[in-house]
Amino acid sequence: MQLYLKPEPLADYIAKQLFNSFPVGDSHEQVRAEIWRGLPQALERVEYCFSRSKAKYFQKDGEAFFSPLMTDQYAMFLYFLANTIYHETANIGLADRLYALNKMLHGIDVFYQVELPKVFLFVHSVGTVLGRANYGEGLVVYQGVTVGGDLKLNYPTIGRGVGLFSNCSVIGAAVLGDDVAVSARSVILNDVIPAGQVCFGQHPNVQCKKSKSNIQERFFSDF
Numbered sequence: 703m704q705l706y707l708k709p710e711p712l713a714d715y716i717a718k719q720l721f722n723s724f725p726v727g728d729s730h731e732q733v734r735a736e737i738w739r740g741l742p743q744a745l746e747r748v749e750y751c752f753s754r755s756k757a758k759y760f761q762k763d764g765e766a767f768f769s770p771l772m773t774d775q776y777a778m779f780l781y782f783l784a785n786t787i788y789h790e791t792a793n794i795g796l797a798d799r800l801y802a803l804n805k806m807l808h809g810i811d812v813f814y815q816v817e818l819p820k821v822f823l824f825v826h827s828v829g830t831v832l833g834r835a836n837y838g839e840g841l842v843v844y845q846g847v848t849v850g851g852d853l854k855l856n857y858p859t860i861g862r863g864v865g866l867f868s869n870c871s872v873i874g875a876a877v878l879g880d881d882v883a884v885s886a887r888s889v890i891l892n893d894v895i896p897a898g899q900v901c902f903g904q905h906p907n908v909q910c911k912k913s914k915s916n917i918q919e920r921f922f923s924d925f
Contacts, residue, residue, distance in 0.1 A: 707769075724799050754923050776807070781814070784800035785818075820839060822841040823841070831849070835860055840921070842864070857874075870887060871889045874892040882896075
């Protein structure tokens, strides 16, 4: 994978952002050292994800490419790093700060305990909230999307190769089959959407029709 910043300057870059934005707890050097503990694995996850993406700027000279200055890429990376830190080092304070940094910089709320798939794509991440759900591989998420539980703590199940388009919501015990596209501003609440469908409208008046395109083929080379 090609990197705009090599691992050591990248760790320093993140540490400076965290220390300047949230100047509590550990020193800059301590924060950088803790970031370094999770960084190699996070970058491996980024490479696996980005190498399967057809999104513009995610490839360079036939290889995955990552730059922290490309904001959708950086939002995805910060999730991977926070989730890795949470699982591998149990440094909750650092994971909290990485989660907050992602929210502050990109306007996206994806908690580090939420388990996103290995392969996904953020497109214009502003205003998106991704809560607990069973996420399938090849997830595409546009701006303003909401995914999460209902008041009875039922959570969605989302299949493989699903596209969630701008300002849609998937709530409660909703089930989205493989290769489903949820149209802009749709609200899926406890609805079951069969595979290969485009759905639109708002619960309880959601309508579906057979999709003419394939999310996996459109956005990914493989997953």
